[in-house]
Amino acid sequence: MAQGAAGCAGVPGVKVLLTESDIHNRVQELGRRIDADYHGQPLTIVGVLTGSLVFLADLTRQLSTAHRIGVLQASSYRGATTVAGSLEVSLDLAPDLQGRHVLLLDDILDTGQTIATLVEQVRCRGALSVRTVVLLRKLGRQTVPFEPDYFGFEIPDVFVVGYGLDYNDEFRHLPYLAALDGHEIAEAFGGQGSGFGVQGSGFRSQPLNPEPRTLTPDP
Numbered sequence: 001m002a003q004g005a006a007g008c009a010g011v012p013g014v015k016v017l018l019t020e021s022d023i024h025n026r027v028q029e030l031g032r033r034i035d036a037d038y039h040g041q042p043l044t045i046v047g048v049l050t051g052s053l054v055f056l057a058d059l060t061r062q063l064s065t066a067h068r069i070g071v072l073q074a075s076s077y078r079g080a081t082t083v084a085g086s087l088e089v090s091l092d093l094a095p096d097l098q099g100r101h102v103l104l105l106d107d108i109l110d111t112g113q114t115i116a117t118l119v120e121q122v123r124c125r126g127a128l129s130v131r132t133v134v135l136l137r138k139l140g141r142q143t144v145p146f147e148p149d150y151f152g153f154e155i156p157d158v159f160v161v162g163y164g165l166d167y168n169d170e171f172r173h174l175p176y177l178a179a180l181d182g183h184e185i186a187e188a189f190g191g192q193g194s195g196f197g198v199q200g201s202g203f204r205s206q207p208l209n210p211e212p213r214t215l216t217p218d219p
């Protein structure tokens with residue numbers, strides 16, 4: 001868990017919210033749960049380019065269930081803005097999903113528009129089932145009703161970068177997750193700009209589904 005009000009060393013204007021080890025531990029937990037749910041099933045994990053790449057690379061290495069990996073493209077943020085624009089989706093890069101259980105993987109569930117749209121499109125490709133995993137779920141932003149099957153952390157309504165997530169295509173390489181601007185965080189927490197961490201800040205990881213579930217094809 002990261003502490004402190006200052007920006008990250010060498011990266012002015014960002015502040016750590018989740019450290020590498022916070023993320024690593026949680027991704028391990030997600031991997032265990034997904035293994036339990038999909039054991040022995042023909043699984044394909046489909047990552048949403050570009051923000052999910054780091055999460056995809058880490059999660060796939062936590063799984064012992066044999067699986068294929070694919071990607072598709074979606075984008076709604078353009079250039080130097082933190083405001084979402086219109087959604088563009090392409091399944092041109094997606095593998096054949098016929099007869100496969102699909103786990104659609106994205107970095108963050110914000111309004112819910114991207115993941116809800118993609119689930120419908122993947123279903124149309126003949127998948128046996130479609131489930132979703134997101135690393136982050138931003139609170140207070142969702143406009144499209146949607147429940148991910150697995151998620152890592154709930155976060156407050158701040159713009160985050162690192163661990164694959166970008167601002168204007170920058171910051172994806174940061175190994176931790178950070179809020180872009182300390183002032184935005186201070187505003188989001190009633191002027192308290194320091195001591196921001198997972199505990200007591202609106203940040204929390206959610207218990208995973210308590211029991212493994214039996215996979216059945218979608219009707």
Ligand code: IMP
Pocket residue numbers: 048051076077084106107108109110111112113114115138158159160161165166167
């Ligand atoms: P949604 O369609 O509004 O749920 O947006 C999901 C997409 O928006 C994610 O896949 C991200 O690419 C992007 N996004 C949403 N919030 C953030 C953020 O705080 N930082 C970086 N990208 C974000």
Ligand code: MG
Pocket residue numbers: 048049050051052074075106107
């Ligand atoms: Mg994205």
